[in-house]
Amino acid sequence: MSVRLTFDPFDPGALLSEFSRGRSETGAVATFTGIARAEAGATVALELEAYPGFTEAEIGKVADRARARFGLDDVAILHRVGKIAPGEAVVFVATAARHRRAAFEACDFLMDYLKSKAPFWKKEQGPGGARWVEPTDQDHADLTRWEET
Amino acid sequence: MARVLLFGRLSDVAGWRERQVDSPFLSALRAELSGEDAALGEAxxxxxxxxxxxxxxxxxxxxxNAGTEVAFLPPMSGG
Incomplete structure (x- = not known):
């Protein structure tokens, strides 16, 4: 399992190749790549702040839960921090499982967590200045899909 | 000396991200910071x-303790 933060742009395709290599019993790899939106010129850049060490550890706890819940073989998460330009990849999640359903669902579960609860602080810089962003109601609603009853 | 870290909008309010503060307790540290900067204390x-x-x-x-890292974390926004 790998959870990492990076200040540098990354190539999701290269990460997928690396993650998939040598998995003769895995059967299914699902990935998600989130890309910074320009919002029709309203966002010039996105700035993400993390708490190094704490942020990776908190994401790691949720990745462990995903691994247990969906019976994953492996998980990889790479998240950008610092200034991110529209069109650049912000986050990459890869999940490996014996069968596709678990891989898809675990990827979806991890993204709902990462978008709503992960320890990041997000600032959007637009033409009129910068503002701190908090999760949307939709992000919170997405997370409730995974509550175990 | 505790090492104090501010994240997100808190560092914008304070105008700093990291500094050393000599306080034996977290409550004393809060009192010290808000005594210096009421807006930060409120935040x-x-x-x-x-x-x-x-x-x-x-x-x-x-x-x-000496060297304790004290981080103030505003609501997390997700990535």
């Missing part, structure tokens, strides 16, 4: 602001 006591000591979230007061 630190704001809704949803959590505190981590050496990267572990704590609630209520706590003793601070």
């Amino acid at each position: 630190l006591a704001g809704k949803g602001v959590q505190v981590a000591l050496d990267q572990v979230i704590v609630r209520g007061d706590a003793a601070l």
Whole structure:
């Protein structure tokens, strides 16, 4: 399992190749790549702040839960921090499982967590200045899909 | 001396991200910071602001040792 933060742009395709290599019993790899939106010129850049060490550890706890819940073989998460330009990849999640359903669902579960609860602080810089962003109601609603009853 | 870290909008309010503060308790540290900067004191006591000591979230007061890392974390936005 790998959870990492990076200040540098990354190539999701290269990460997928690396993650998939040598998995003769895995059967299914699902990935998600989130890309910074320009919002029709309203966002010039996105700035993400993390708490190094704490942020990776908190994401790691949720990745462990995903691994247990969906019976994953492996998980990889790479998240950008610092200034991110529209069109650049912000986050990459890869999940490996014996069968596709678990891989898809675990990827979806991890993204709902990462978008709503992960320890990041997000600032959007637009033409009129910068503002701190908090999760949307939709992000919170997405997370409730995974509550175990 | 505790090492104080501010994240997100808190560092914008304070105008700094990291500094050393000599306080034996978290409550004393809050009092010291709000004595210097009332707007920061109010922001630190704001809704949803959590505190981590050496990267572990704590609630209520706590003793601070030399070199304890005290992080004030406003509501997390997700990535």
